[in-house]
Each structure stands twice: as C-alpha cells, then as structure tokens.
Amino acid sequence: MEDKYSYLIAIVTLLLHHFDRVTCIFVTEWPVSVSTFENSTVEFFCEVHEKDDSMHLVWFTDMQPGDNRVSFNFANETVELNHENNGGQHSMEYDDTSGVQKLAYRITDVKVADEGLYSCGYIPLPIPQAVSSENFLGEIATLEVLIPPLESHPRCEVTGFDLIPFTNSSAIGLPLDLRCEIQGGRPTPDLTWYRNSDSVANGAEVNLLQHVLSADDNGVEFSCVASGKALMTNTSCSVTPLRIPPTASITSSSSYVTTGMNVTLICKGDGLPHISEIEWFVNGISPEKLEDFEYEIYDEQTGSESLSELNIFNSNFAKNEQ
Incomplete structure (x- = not known):
C-alpha cells in the first residue's frame, strides 16, 4: 500500500516538473482496477488525445508490488510479450486511425503471478537510461487474481461422532463441536454458521461452533455458508445433529x-x-x-x-x- 502512495506522489511531482510539456496531452480514459478469476482474460485501456512529441507513450507494469524494479513497454506498437514469471500471455495493441490514440494491454489465461500494478502513461524524451516510477506519469490500476475454493467445499461435520444424526433423547445435553472447513479460495472466503436462519458464529478457513444439544434442536438444521469475492455465488453445507421422529x-x-x-x-x-x-x-x-x-x-x-x-x-x- 505504501508503494502505491509513493507512485502517486511521484506522479504529482513529475506533473509539476513537466507542466509546460503535458498541457498538450489529454488522457480521456485511464485503466481501471479489476478483480478477475484465474485463467480468464483481462484488458486495460487508455485513450490519449493530442500527445506532445516531447513525451513517449508507454505501458508501465510492476509485476511484484513492493519490488523496486520497474518495467515498461512502448505503447505505440502492437506486440506480443512473453513473460517468464509463470504468468499469462501479455499483449499490447495500439490504434490511432480515428485520430485518438487507443491503447490496450491484454492478459489471457491470467495467473496469480500477473497480479500487480498496470497503467499507460508517458515518459519524457529522450528516454532516461534507468526508468523508475519517478520517470512515470499516469494513473495506476491494480489487478487482483481470484481463485475459487474446491468444488466440494465447504464441508460440515460433527467432530468425534460417526453416527449423525442422533435419534434418541439420550443425546440431549451432549456438548458438540460443529466444524465447517473450506480449502482453497483466494482470498479466503468467510464462513458463517446459521441455526435455521439465525447467524450464530463466523470465521475463516475453519469455523468451529460449540453447541450443547437441547430438545429445541430436534430437527433443526445447522448450516455453514461460505461467502466472499472468490465465489461467484455463496455456497453452503449443513448438518442436523438431532433427529428424533415424533x-x-x-x-x-x-x-x-x-x-x-x-x-x-x-x-x-x-x-x-x-x-x-x-x-x-x-x-x-x-x-x-x-x-x-x-x-x-x-x-x-x-x-x-x-x-x-x-x-x-x-x-x-x-x-x-x-
């Protein structure tokens, strides 16, 4: 988070330093931060009007936020980029046929290694020998890569007991540990236990609900609901510890x-x-x-x-x- 703020400070500083140059550059669209699932395709876009000849359009990428290394590619070319970071396939497209310079940065088959900072921008000519964030002038977007949990999760169980539900009144007064577990998921989903429709406990990864059985629990369903950005829809599991038929x-x-x-x-x-x-x-x-x-x-x-x-x-x- 600190690195992101330092980039913004550098942008403001460079804007003041090059104010006489950038007044002729109008950026009408900056890339927007996005969260997407692994193996999907994501695109960042920029539109630039009346670029000043003293500035050169570039795509700026920081594949590992917090690392001081900065990489950039000239944006006024259509190229394929092969990255050796176990990430997806990166490519750039450039179009100025309408008089408006449209820039696109596309990542197909997105991987976690692609997560980081992306932006189009411009650096002064001649290009500095060592390009860093201080030479960059532009808005920054963040790519967040999501991974759903395993399909069979969450899982519900009553720990320590193999035969559930209990079917006789001798179980009343018995202390139980109701366990809800989820594997996978990026970021880790939240887990919430419900007794019928009432929330009774919440947590992450492993959610343990300690409960003493009473007569009022007969036929009651305890459900665990997983929710979060890594899930397209909420998923759940359930258990009925006590089921004594009338x-x-x-x-x-x-x-x-x-x-x-x-x-x-x-x-x-x-x-x-x-x-x-x-x-x-x-x-x-x-x-x-x-x-x-x-x-x-x-x-x-x-x-x-x-x-x-x-x-x-x-x-x-x-x-x-x-």
Whole structure:
C-alpha cells in the first residue's frame, strides 16, 4: 500500500516538473482496477488525445508490488510479450486511425503471478537510461487474481461422532463441536454458521461452533455458508445433529361401532420439543370436507405430549378405517 502512495506522489511531482510539456496531452480514459478469476482474460485501456512529441507513450507494469524494479513497454506498437514469471500471455495493441490514440494491454489465461500494478502513461524524451516510477506519469490500476475454493467445499461435520444424526433423547445435553472447513479460495472466503436462519458464529478457513444439544434442536438444521469475492455465488453445507421422529397412536372409546353410535377417538402424539399440531383424516380426507359428518375436536398440550380427541356423532362410518 505504501508503494502505491509513493507512485502517486511521484506522479504529482513529475506533473509539476513537466507542466509546460503535458498541457498538450489529454488522457480521456485511464485503466481501471479489476478483480478477475484465474485463467480468464483481462484488458486495460487508455485513450490519449493530442500527445506532445516531447513525451513517449508507454505501458508501465510492476509485476511484484513492493519490488523496486520497474518495467515498461512502448505503447505505440502492437506486440506480443512473453513473460517468464509463470504468468499469462501479455499483449499490447495500439490504434490511432480515428485520430485518438487507443491503447490496450491484454492478459489471457491470467495467473496469480500477473497480479500487480498496470497503467499507460508517458515518459519524457529522450528516454532516461534507468526508468523508475519517478520517470512515470499516469494513473495506476491494480489487478487482483481470484481463485475459487474446491468444488466440494465447504464441508460440515460433527467432530468425534460417526453416527449423525442422533435419534434418541439420550443425546440431549451432549456438548458438540460443529466444524465447517473450506480449502482453497483466494482470498479466503468467510464462513458463517446459521441455526435455521439465525447467524450464530463466523470465521475463516475453519469455523468451529460449540453447541450443547437441547430438545429445541430436534430437527433443526445447522448450516455453514461460505461467502466472499472468490465465489461467484455463496455456497453452503449443513448438518442436523438431532433427529428424533415424533410418535402417534390412536385409541377408541369403543371396540365395536355400529351405525348411528357416537364414538370418541383419541390421538396421542409425542415429540421433541413438542407436537405443534395434530390433524385428523378419514380415509385420507379431512373431516371438514366430508358431507353429513358430525364431529367435534378437542386438543390438549402437556409438555412434549399432545392429545387430540375426535368425537363423532351418529356415525355412518362404522365400516370406515380411521
């Protein structure tokens, strides 16, 4: 960051020093900083009007920010550049057919080694023997190279336990370590744990959530969401540590029912943390949709146990299976 500011200071200094020369140079477009994924193609553009003959257009590159070495290439030529830094393929294009000098710097198959500072600009003629940032006059753009994490990540697990989810109430009160891990990614994505839709913990690379199971966790999904610049869309994984299915049973007030009798059916439901609702069906049909079916329903909640009483009057459904 300090090097970038020093470049800007050098630009202002050189602008004042060469003010009588640069008043005839009008740059209408400078290169813009960009973040792009590895193996993609990126282009930087400049447009220059009425270049002064005492200045020469160049592309300035600093492949390793913080290094004092400065490289440049003449911008008024169309050339292919082969770099020996394990980077992508660099090329420049120059066009002045419209009277406006249009400069392009293109990198195909972008690599991390290409990350750095890029700009078009102009240096005074004659060209100094040793070109450094002090000889350069122009705006600076930054190239950031992104790499997504591995496709199978993030990964969620409950450490120390092979059989998840737990399916009986003996697991209630058990302390758990819920681990979310991501590999790869540049920059490293952020990881956030959610209990249902509520955020409960966040971190990077490895996110550990310590949680004590309670009855309220039955059937609850804990999800870990990865987000950041290295991801085109957020990705996630999830785990449900506790999954105890509810139970239900039906008893009748009479073991034998004939037409016209009143009968009471009782449905007992038990589940964690509780049964929120019991629904009645007769041959798969809700009682309220049946014609000439007289009934009343009474519901009762006691702790985790729920009772629902279906009273049928003048039953014409003696042979129907309840």
